[in-house]
Amino acid sequence: MSHTTVTYKGSTQARLDMRWLSDAAQRAEGNRDIANREIMAGNEKTAIGELFDIRGSFTDDEIVLENSNSKMDYIGHALAAGSTITVKGNCGHYAGAELTGGTLKVEGNVSDFAGCAMRAGLIEVSGDGGHYAGSAYAGAKKGMAGGTILIHGNSGDFTGDLMRRGTIMVVGNIGDYCGSRMIAGTIANLGTIGKQVGVGMRRGTLLLPHKPKDVISGFHDCGRHSLGYLTLLLHELRRPKSLFQSLHPMRRRVQRYMGDSAVGGQGEMLIWIG
Amino acid sequence: MIINGVIIDDTFAEAFPMRATRIIITAINYKWARHAAETMTGFATSVIGCNVEAGIERIIGNHETPDGRPGISVLLFATDRKTLEQQLQKRIGQCVLTCPTTAVFAGLEGEGQIALGKNLRYFGDGYQTSKKIGDKRYWRIPVMDGEFLCEETTGYQTAIGGGNLLVLARHISQALLACEAAIDAISLLPNIIMPFPGGGVRSGSKVGSKYKFLNASTNHPYCPTLKGEPDNVLGKNIEAAMEIVIDGLTKEDVALAMNRGIEAICDLGKSQGIERITGGNYGGKLGPHHFHLREIMHESYNRYI
Numbered sequence: 001m002s003h004t005t006v007t008y009k010g011s012t013q014a015r016l017d018m019r020w021l022s023d024a025a026q027r028a029e030g031n032r033d034i035a036n037r038e039i040m041a042g043n044e045k046t047a048i049g050e051l052f053d054i055r056g057s058f059t060d061d062e063i064v065l066e067n068s069n070s071k072m073d074y075i076g077h078a079l080a081a082g083s084t085i086t087v088k089g090n091c092g093h094y095a096g097a098e099l100t101g102g103t104l105k106v107e108g109n110v111s112d113f114a115g116c117a118m119r120a121g122l123i124e125v126s127g128d129g130g131h132y133a134g135s136a137y138a139g140a141k142k143g144m145a146g147g148t149i150l151i152h153g154n155s156g157d158f159t160g161d162l163m164r165r166g167t168i169m170v171v172g173n174i175g176d177y178c179g180s181r182m183i184a185g186t187i188a189n190l191g192t193i194g195k196q197v198g199v200g201m202r203r204g205t206l207l208l209p210h211k212p213k214d215v216i217s218g219f220h221d222c223g224r225h226s227l228g229y230l231t232l233l234l235h236e237l238r239r240p241k242s243l244f245q246s247l248h249p250m251r252r253r254v255q256r257y258m259g260d261s262a263v264g265g266q267g268e269m270l271i272w273i274g
Numbered sequence: 275m276i277i278n279g280v281i282i283d284d285t286f287a288e289a290f291p292m293r294a295t296r297i298i299i300t301a302i303n304y305k306w307a308r309h310a311a312e313t314m315t316g317f318a319t320s321v322i323g324c325n326v327e328a329g330i331e332r333i334i335g336n337h338e339t340p341d342g343r344p345g346i347s348v349l350l351f352a353t354d355r356k357t358l359e360q361q362l363q364k365r366i367g368q369c370v371l372t373c374p375t376t377a378v379f380a381g382l383e384g385e386g387q388i389a390l391g392k393n394l395r396y397f398g399d400g401y402q403t404s405k406k407i408g409d410k411r412y413w414r415i416p417v418m419d420g421e422f423l424c425e426e427t428t429g430y431q432t433a434i435g436g437g438n439l440l441v442l443a444r445h446i447s448q449a450l451l452a453c454e455a456a457i458d459a460i461s462l463l464p465n466i467i468m469p470f471p472g473g474g475v476r477s478g479s480k481v482g483s484k485y486k487f488l489n490a491s492t493n494h495p496y497c498p499t500l501k502g503e504p505d506n507v508l509g510k511n512i513e514a515a516m517e518i519v520i521d522g523l524t525k526e527d528v529a530l531a532m533n534r535g536i537e538a539i540c541d542l543g544k545s546q547g548i549e550r551i552t553g554g555n556y557g558g559k560l561g562p563h564h565f566h567l568r569e570i571m572h573e574s575y576n577r578y579i
Contacts, residue, residue, distance in 0.1 A: 146406075165406060186405075203403060228300075228377050228423045229405055229414055231341045236407050250342050266403065 003086075004056035008067040014042025015092065016051070019077045021063060022102075026080055028059045062086060070111050076104035079121065093130070096123040097137075099147060112156070115149040117142070118166070124150045124240065131156035131175065134168045134185075142183065144168075150240050157194065160187045163204065167236065171243045179206050182267055186233065190243055201260045201267035207233070211255070211271045219259030219269055226252050227270070275568050277536075277578045279544025280551060282567050287438045287532065287553030290561025292321075292351040293358045294433035294523055295388060296381030298334060299370055300345040310376045311346040314369035318350070318361075319470045320519075322479075322490055326361040327351040327435060327521050329467030340379045341423065347381050349467045351435050351521045358430060359388040366424070367394055371415070377423035380410075384429025391415075391424030434563055437520035437528035438554040439535055440478065440496065446514035448547030450474070453516045455542060456535035465523040466531045478517040481559045493554075512549055525563060533570050540578070 006021065017040045024034050035049030048054075061084060065075065068089035075095045076085045079102025087095075090108040099118035109127035115134045129151040134144040135158060143162035150169045157175035160168050163185040170187070176194035179187050179201050188207035197212045198219060207230075230252035237244045254270040275282040299314075301307035311330050318328035328350040339345035350365075352358035370376050371394060380390060391413040395402040398415040404426070405412045411426040441456070443449035457473035460466060468474075483491035494500050495507045496515040508515065518535055522528035542548055553567050554560070568575075 184404075205405070225420055227414075227421060228341045228343070229407075229412055229421070232407050232412065233405070266401065268403075 002056065002060050003062035003064050004054065004058055004060045005064045005066060007053040007055075008051065008065070008069070008072075008089075009053050010041075010051040012041055012046075012051070013071065014044070016041050016072045018072045018075045018092075020048060021065065021075060021085065022077045022079045022083070024058045025063055025083045025085070025102075028057075031057060034058065064088065068108070070109070073111075075106075076102065076123070079104060081121065090127070095125075096121070096149075099123065101147075109153070113137075115144050115147070115168075118144045118149075119146045121147045122150065122240070123148070124152075126152050128153035128172070129155040129159070129170070132158045132161055134159065134163050134166065134187075135161035144185070148240070150242055152242060154191070155189075160185065160204075163187070169237060169240075169242065169244055179204065179267070182206075188237055188244070198260055198267055198269055200263050200265070202263060202265040204267045205233075206267070206269045207254075207272075208269065209272050212269075215257060215269070216260065218262040218265070219257040220261060222256040222258050222268075224253065224255050224273060227254060227256075228252065230254065230270075275571065275575055277540040277571065277575060278542075280540045280548045282536065282540075282571055282575075283550060283552035284568055285553050285555045286564040286566040288556050288558070288560040289434050289436040289438070289528060289563040289565060291563070292327075292353060292433045292435035292521065293355050293430050294349060294351045294382075294521070295358060295362060295384065295428050295430040296331065296347055296349050296523075297362070297366070297390065297428055298339060298345050298347050298379045298381045300334075300339045300341055300343040300377050300379070301373070302343065302375040304333065304344045304346070306373060306375050307344055307346045310370045310373035311348050313373065314365040315348055315350075315469075316369075318365075321351070321353055321435070325352060325357055326365075327467070327469040328361075328365070329469045329521075331467055332464065341377055343377070349465075349521070349523070351433055351467075351469075353435075355386070355388060355430060362428075363389060363393055366390065367397070371397065371417070371422050371424075374419050379425045380428035382429035382431065384431040386430055387427040388430050390426060390428045392426050394424055431523065433521065433523045434525055434528045435521045436554075436561060437522060437532060437563075437565055438478075439518050439520075439532055439567070440552045440554065441516045441518075441539055441548065442496075442508065442512045442550040442552065443514055443516075444511050444547040444549060449514040449516040451546065452539045452542055452548050453518060455538040456518055459534040459538035460518070460520065460531045463527070463531050463534060465527040467521050468518060469521060470519055473518060475517040475519055478515070478554065481556045507552075509549065517554065528563075529565055529570050532565055532567070533574060536567070536571055537574050540574075 038045040073092040081101025083102040097116040099121040112130035136143040154172035170189040173191035181200040257269040315328040334345035478493040479490040
């Protein structure tokens with residue numbers, strides 16, 4: 001499949017606003033027009049052509065971003081269905097923010113707020129995620145409202161803060177305050193999890209392999225159950241290629257905790273049994 | 275057309291358009307899935323008196339059901355979308371939700387969507403939770419054996435109701451035997467139900483009545499005790515007529531079912547007392563779909579001769 005290759009050739013340490021990449025993909029703009037456009041590099045305007053080498057045309061469905069680094073923010077911003085951005089390197093903040101159906105594949109790490117306020121699509125990170133994955137913009141009331149974030153490494157604190165819908169899958173460990181103020185959706189991991197899990201959680205599901213060290217007082221033990229919907233959920237979790245595929249779809253025996261009762265929440269924390 | 279001594283009448287069976295849906299009921303084992311399916315398809319023989327025609331389509335293996343448990347697929351047919359939705363709601367609510375360990379899922383993509391768990395969720399009294407998995411939304415309703423899992427909507431489509439064939443035999447036991455053979459053959463087909471008891475009908479009806487308050491009444495030309503009446507069509511040797519009514523998702527499904535049914539009856543042949551096979555022809559008053567028996571049996575006839 002043909003793709004457009006965008007290679008970063010600059011060495012600036014300033015932060016780059018990469019929203020232009022999604023704009024170009026969706027408008028299928030010509031290379032010359034793109035190269036002449038100016039973006040913010042730190043507090044200065046710089047032509048895209050001075051910072052990036054572009055091969056191919058943006059009419060292709062896939063864009064490959066090479067030599068990227070953690071100073072590049074908003075990679076894959078609002079990317080629509082049918083478009084794919086593959087990042088060979090790290091991403092800065094807000095990777096895949098406001099995604100509306102596109103696919104962002106990162107062969108590296110992402111910084112904070114990955115998938116912030118996304119509505120549909122897939123973000124796949126081969127490395128680690130930062131804090132606030134799938135959360136809301138600062139001050140906003142709702143986080144991600146659909147789609148999937150798959151992190152093959154670890155995720156930071158406040159994963160899924162104010163999450164509204166969708167799925168966050170973390171193969172590794174998750175930091176503190178996972179699922180804080182969660183409104184709905186699913187967060188699943190295969191590693192360990194930090195403190196204050198589900199604080200302020202209203203609805204939604206946290207699917208964990210181990211019981212957190214300190215289950216907060218707002219969560220109440222509802223006993224052990226075999227939940228039929230977990231088979232459907234596991235089929236979905238097993239869809240992208242990841243270690244989640246090792247989970248058998250009929251594995252649905254869990255210890256169920258409900259909370260956070262401090263906010264009248266009916267969210268659930270499910271811990272695998274057996 | 276005569277196959278194995280059985281006369282195939284040069285007539286057609288009339289059928290009419292309906293709206294149909296399919297749901298999949300799963301449970302901890304087939305026993306409980308069947309309990310739910312049989313209960314919800316009870317009193318659903320004819321739209322004339324039951325508003326809906328429903329039946330078990332087939333048993334579904336664990337590997338085919340959404341939740342990996344044993345399942346049964348059920349087809350429901352009604353004259354319009356609204357009635358279909360109402361009947362589905364009532365029957366799921368009273369017969370499936372109440373049945374231990376069951377869950378219910380959509381079984382049809384269809385032309386449009388009708389509510390399945392969308393309104394049933396309120397039974398959860400605020401403790402119900404929804405889960406959107408992929409493109410589908412499911413409702414989890416807390417019940418006394420755990421959770422009742424129910425997909426929010428299911429699809430519906432335009433379908434065919436009232437496909438039929440009539441078996442005319444020398445004795446009632448022979449007519450029954452022929453019906454059973456046909457029903458067994460038709461039961462193997464997908465997208466088909468035979469909504470009447472056991473698949474057979476002894477009280478076939480004609481359109482209209484001498485009484486103004488009835489829109490259907492006994493099909494007196496086929497009643498053997500009225501053979502002396504001038505418009506009775508049963509011959510001297512015929513002592514019993516039996517009907518098989520077929521509802522299907524498409525015209526092709528109904529035609530194939532009729533073909534398999536007639537073939538099974540003809541396999542028994544005249545030696546088993548089967549005299550004639552005909553169709554419920556009401557002169558076009560019942561519906562626009564006409565299944566011509568000889569067209570349906572054309573290829574089979576060539577094989578027999």
